[in-house]
Amino acid sequence: MEKITSKNNIIVKDTKKLFTSSKARYENRRFALEGARLCFDVLNSVYKPDSLFYTEDIYEKYPSEIDALSKEAKQVYVINSQVSEKLSETKSPQGVFLTVEMSNGKQAIGNGKIVALDNVQDPANVGAIIRSAEALGIDGIITYNCCDVFNSKAIRASMGSVLRMNIINSNDLQKTLVDMKSQGFKVYSTVPSSSAVKITNIDFSGNAVSVIGNEANGVEENIKAVSDELITIPMLGRAESLNAGVAGAITMWEMLR
Numbered sequence: 001m002e003k004i005t006s007k008n009n010i011i012v013k014d015t016k017k018l019f020t021s022s023k024a025r026y027e028n029r030r031f032a033l034e035g036a037r038l039c040f041d042v043l044n045s046v047y048k049p050d051s052l053f054y055t056e057d058i059y060e061k062y063p064s065e066i067d068a069l070s071k072e073a074k075q076v077y078v079i080n081s082q083v084s085e086k087l088s089e090t091k092s093p094q095g096v097f098l099t100v101e102m103s104n105g106k107q108a109i110g111n112g113k114i115v116a117l118d119n120v121q122d123p124a125n126v127g128a129i130i131r132s133a134e135a136l137g138i139d140g141i142i143t144y145n146c147c148d149v150f151n152s153k154a155i156r157a158s159m160g161s162v163l164r165m166n167i168i169n170s171n172d173l174q175k176t177l178v179d180m181k182s183q184g185f186k187v188y189s190t191v192p193s194s195s196a197v198k199i200t201n202i203d204f205s206g207n208a209v210s211v212i213g214n215e216a217n218g219v220e221e222n223i224k225a226v227s228d229e230l231i232t233i234p235m236l237g238r239a240e241s242l243n244a245g246v247a248g249a250i251t252m253w254e255m256l257r
Helices: 010-020 022-028 036-044 056-061 063-072 081-087 123-136 152-158 173-182 221-225 244-256
Strands: 002-004 030-034 048-054 075-079 096-101 113-118 140-144 167-169 186-190 208-212 229-232
Touching (some): 010 022, 010 048, 010 081, 010 096, 022 030, 030 036, 036 048, 036 063, 048 063, 048 081, 113 123, 113 244, 123 140, 123 152, 173 186, 173 208, 208 244
Parallel strands (some): 002 075, 048 075, 113 140, 113 208, 140 167, 186 208, 186 229
Antiparallel strands (some): 030 096, 048 096
8 A cells, every 4th residue: 555645646647647538548458437436336347446546534434345445456545635636537526546457358249139339429428328228238339439438427427337338349330230130130220310210110029239320410321221220219399309318218218128
């Protein structure tokens, strides 16, 4: 255990980069978490703690949880309030932070109900979709050209679901979907169009993957071209489309009901 009292400490600066820079996260194969709930959730996930930072105040509130994390982490640092404020991405830091090793194993999507995110850029939307996916029982998530799922805003919006869901990144979503079709999946792209099939009329009983598109431009044309159906969520009123997070939640509900 080591004490850090300067916010200019190089360890603090390097850790802060994991909160703010996707490049730093993937170069170091680490991401960072803040807050009691997210940090403690790592103990019940497949991820391995790397460096733990905590204040004496947070230890008084959660001694058993901090001790459990300390046993698993490679490095443990006791910090003061100034360092806590430097690391924090929130207005009222709780005083506990954790860096976590990214998985090096190649993940695979199995059978079941899958959601693919095509160029979804808002971390709040990505996090909300991942949270809803876990709550509803989706079997896996594919991301393509999306914001980094380890972005601190996306992690917070997911309420820790990022740590528990099977999430893989595709470098070529069209190819990924074609491969899934050869394995018996039906591919559906969601679109805000009255000419598309109503989602309530789709039979999702088999293996299925539904694609949620970019907030502004929707699903890419090449992805639509390899889809079995273009599907839409029926809407009343004058709204032209739904927020990606909302559309994702409704789509997943329909896939699983």
